[in-house]
Amino acid sequence: AAGVIQSPRHLIKEKRETATLKCYPIPRHDTVYWYQQGPGQDPQFLISFYEKMQSDKGSIPDRFSAQQFSDYHSELNMSSLELGDSALYFCASSPGREGAETQYFGPGTRLLVL
Amino acid sequence: AQTVTQSQPEMSVQEAETVTLSCTYDTSESDYYLFWYKQPPSRQMILVIRQEAYKQQNATENRFSVNFQKAAKSFSLKISDSQLGDAAMYFCAYRGGLSYNTDKLIFGTGTRLQVFP
Numbered sequence: 001a002a003g004v005i006q007s008p009r010h011l012i013k014e015k016r017e018t019a020t021l022k023c024y025p026i027p028r029h030d031t032v033y034w035y036q037q038g039p040g041q042d043p044q045f046l047i048s049f050y051e052k053m054q055s056d057k058g059s060i061p062d063r064f065s066a067q068q069f070s071d072y073h074s075e076l077n078m079s080s081l082e083l084g085d086s087a088l089y090f091c092a093s094s095p096g097r098e099g100a101e102t103q104y105f106g107p108g109t110r111l112l113v114l
Numbered sequence: 115a116q117t118v119t120q121s122q123p124e125m126s127v128q129e130a131e132t133v134t135l136s137c138t139y140d141t142s143e144s145d146y147y148l149f150w151y152k153q154p155p156s157r158q159m160i161l162v163i164r165q166e167a168y169k170q171q172n173a174t175e176n177r178f179s180v181n182f183q184k185a186a187k188s189f190s191l192k193i194s195d196s197q198l199g200d201a202a203m204y205f206c207a208y209r210g211g212l213s214y215n216t217d218k219l220i221f222g223t224g225t226r227l228q229v230f231p
Contacts, residue, residue, distance in 0.1 A: 033217055042205060043159070045218035056217035088157055101147045101166075101209055103219060105159035 002027055004106030006091050012112045013081050021076040021109045023091030030096040031055065032074040033103055034066060037088040049074055050096065081113045116141045118208050120222035127196045128230050134181075135191045135225045137206030145211025148182070148189045149219070154202040162204070165189065167211075193227075201229040 005024040013019050025032050031050045035043040045058035049068035060066075063081075068074045078085060088110050092103035117140045127133035139148070150162040165173045165182050173180050177197075181190045193200055206222040 031217070033219075035219075037157075042221035042223055043219070045220075048217040050217075056215070058218050090159060092159075100212060102149070102161065102164055103209075104161060105151075107156075107158050 004091055004093050004104055006089075006106040006109050008109060009107065010110045010112075012114065014114055015081060015083065017081050017113075019078045019081060019111060021078070021089055021091075021111070023074045023076070023093075023106060025072050025074070025091075025093030026104060028095060029093035029104075030072055031094045031100065032068055032072065033092040033094075034060075034074070034076050035090040035092065035105075037090060037108075039087070043090060046076070078111075083113050086111060086113045116143070116146075116208055116210065116220050118206055118220050118222040120206055120225050122225045123223070124226045124228070126228040126230060127193070127200075129196055129198060131196055132192060132194045133196055133227065135193075135204050135206075135227065137189045137191070137222055139187050139189060139206075139208050141187070141208065141210075143210050143214060145213060147209045147211070148180075149207040149209070150178070150180070150189075150191045151205045151207060151221075152200075152202045153205060153224070154199075159205075163191065196229050198229050198231065201227055203227075 033048040034046040037043040046060040048055045052068045066076045088108045092105045148165045152160045177194045203224045207219040
């Protein structure tokens with residue numbers, strides 16, 4: 001079965017640079033979620049989109065922004081990167097109706113800020 | 115606010131034996147969902163099992179089953195016939211019902227499971 005696709009899988013950036021993470025949800029899933037998992041920590045919810053509109057917002061820094069496009073893929077834009085942004089960033093998706101409560105995670109993007 | 119607590123940072127089990135991972139949660143919501151996710155060394159988050167709060171019957175998925183005690187706000191995971199491939203970090207997670215207009219999963223701090231041959 002098709003899964004959530006994230007790109008890139010690994011990313012190395014310098015402080016104050018910008019990064020863009022991409023997420024392609026499972027086919028026919030119209031809701032996308034972003035999570036950040038720091039080293040040795042549990043995932044923390046950042047933001048979500050349903051039908052291209054922001055649906056919910058968590059602890060996402062103002063330096064980060066995200067959007068969902070007409071093909072339902074989503075991008076997380078991170079500017080003025082800080083050392084503390086080094087983490088594993090997950091995208092998850094869910095269907096819009098039946099089964100909407102269950103989130104299926106992608107493999108994650110490992111971001112290292114030097 | 116909702117919270118999820120996993121009080122066992124580490125657990126170990128012998129291959130083919132049974133192990134139970136504990137999870138408690140706190141919520142004032144009446145409609146919610148509970149999940150167990152597995153995170154192996156690859157760090158992929160894999161859904162193991164889910165439970166709807168309105169269902170009294172405990173969820174089962176092959177060797178994985180839960181003991182859902184709604185009044186006690188407890189949601190433990192039992193792994194039967196443990197296999198080496200079960201070694202991973204296990205996260206318990208909570209999500210409010212869809213009527214609450216919240217999307218986020220709230221995770222516990224995880225339990226690292228080791229499986230010995």
